[in-house]
Amino acid sequence: MNLAVIGNGNIVQSALSALKPLKGITVQAICVRPQSIAKGEEIQKEYDIPRLFTDYDTLLNDPDIDFVYIGIVNLLHYAYTKKALLAGKNVILEKPSCIHASEIKELAQIAVERHLYLFEAVTFLHNTFFETVRQTLAKIGNIKIVQCNFSKYSSRYKQYLSGNVHPVFDPKFAGGTLLDLNIYNINFVVSLFGMPEKTVYFPVKGHNGIDTSGIAVLSYPTFVAECTGAKDSDSPGFMQIQGENGWIKIEGAPDNFKALHLCINNKLETTSLITERHRMADEFTDFLTIYEHDDFDRMRYYLGISINVCTVAEACLDYVKF
Structure with a gap:
């Protein structure tokens, strides 16, 4: 390549x-x-x-x-x-x-x-632990609640408040938290569970109308997923799925995953996700493998996720209205 x-x-x-x-x-x-x-x-x-x-x-x-x-x-x-x-x-x-x-x-x-x-470059979709999460879903029973939080205080936020607006906070460049951080959370939910029945976004808007933080709520027939993203405040990152028989929790944000916790029938297993390998290495390796093997169906599978995620994100943007 x-x-x-x-x-x-x-x-x-x-x-x-x-x-x-x-x-x-x-x-x-x-x-x-x-x-x-x-x-x-x-x-x-x-x-x-x-x-x-x-x-x-x-x-x-x-x-x-x-x-x-x-x-x-x-x-x-x-x-x-x-x-x-x-x-x-x-x-x-x-x-x-x-x-x-x-x-x-x-x-x-x-x-x-x-x-x-x-290919759309979404790091964790190509990590091996993500397939572990997918395969474990059935073991935790009927899903009831999904929660994700990727909040990271932006190094440019203070400049934004003073009027120095970088593209990441500029509506003219399609900036904002939804398309920067919360898009990871939406990818997580949609890639695992498909399209929601309803999507609502609750943005916290800055002085120019951009969403400096916000919560997207994705409603499914039998459960609700809450996706929180913020560039105006900080929080430990996590992705969590709660079922009737247990729960799955990924500790850390998508740019710094730390551990995978699986609790089934009150038995907890924890796997470290800390690695010296660069967080973006797995996606490039996967892209190369797909390309070298001419696995066009696999590429189309990922494109399907990209289309669904973009559809959900666009529905959320209707609530921002710059």
Whole structure:
């Protein structure tokens, strides 16, 4: 897999750190905006990337690149991904996939029609412990309550309060907590249980109408899921599923899972999730395996999750109304 990374933000640098020790994926290039060329050169040197582009179209015309990793502001995900797919490139797209479900559906259709690979980068969906959670669900009996919390006080929140608004807090760039942190919680619930019957979002809005925190409530026929996300306050992260015969709890936030607790009929088992392996390594390894084995059905399975999650997130955004 010959990969080009698009962007120069924190998530791109995290991805490059994860990719560095992996075999089978070669980072061939990085593409940044002309005004960010100094930062691009710094990243290029640090990660020993052969080429630096400041024009996206030129990069897409390079025959030596078969995959692009898109780690830019949310609002541009759709346009950049569509352009890459139409240029014949496979795409790894940072979450959230898109702002509107119609957009990710269109991108999925283009990918399928052209037999191109399109992945949304949601870390824990590709961790082995997540499959353990899925397989254990039946053992805890009928599900009654699901709770998730990913709250992380943003390093940019004080600047936001003073009027210095970064993209992550800017409605013009589709910022906000829902699409940044709470999207992980929604992924967790929807990937395990499918589409809810009803979705309601209770946002806490900042001075420009952005959701600095909020709670999404996803209603299913026999249980309710509560997804809490915050960038204006802190809390220990967790994901918890309660059933009639027991419970499952993942301790820690998606960027720092610590332990998996399984309690069935009052018998508790705990597995450490602390590892030296980079938190993003498993997803890239999985993408590579799917690509090398031409497992198109597996790719379509993940795209189905992306479409469902985007549909739920879009329903939540109706309650923000910037």
